[in-house]
Amino acid sequence: ADLEANMKTLAKSTKAFAETMDVDKAKQQLVLMREAAVSSKQYLPHRLEGLPSENVKVKEYQAGLDQLVAEIDKVTVLVEQGQLDQAKAEAINLVKIRNENHKKFR
Numbered sequence: 683a684d685l686e687a688n689m690k691t692l693a694k695s696t697k698a699f700a701e702t703m704d705v706d707k708a709k710q711q712l713v714l715m716r717e718a719a720v721s722s723k724q725y726l727p728h729r730l731e732g733l734p735s736e737n738v739k740v741k742e743y744q745a746g747l748d749q750l751v752a753e754i755d756k757v758t759v760l761v762e763q764g765q766l767d768q769a770k771a772e773a774i775n776l777v778k779i780r781n782e783n784h785k786k787f788r
């Protein structure tokens with residue numbers, strides 16, 4: 683999947699996660715989210731095209747995705763503890779991380 687496909691997967695899975703009351707389905711969506719976030723690190727957004735991997739902006743972009751993965755893991759722990767409501771409350775941070783990074787890189 684390229685970056686746009688990964689972003690579409692992120693959008694679909696975060697929506698499905700927010701909508702489901704089923705713990706197994708919630709876990710599945712978090713797995714899809716994590717895969718899409720990790721996969722996105724290997725691509726450069728259009729705005730950073732041509733920059734070398736050691737460029738500060740490229741590092742910042744990758745750090746944004748690392749932050750997203752860390753947050754997905756936090757949400758996953760709550761789901762695994764059966765705390766779906768708390769997990770959904772925590773997942774608000776996914777949207778915050780998305781918005782911050784879209785401002786910088788999209």
Ligand code: HEM
Binds near residue numbers: 686690726728746780
């Ligand atoms: C749950 C979190 C996120 C969701 C739901 C999300 C969703 C989306 C969607 C729907 C698009 C449009 C895709 C298309 O072209 O059809 C997009 C584009 C984009 N997103 Fe995200 N995103 C998320 C997090 C992030 C993060 C953390 C970053 C960067 C660290 C990021 C960087 C970008 C960039 C750069 C584009 C434009 C594609 C390009 O320039 O090549 N997104 N995102």
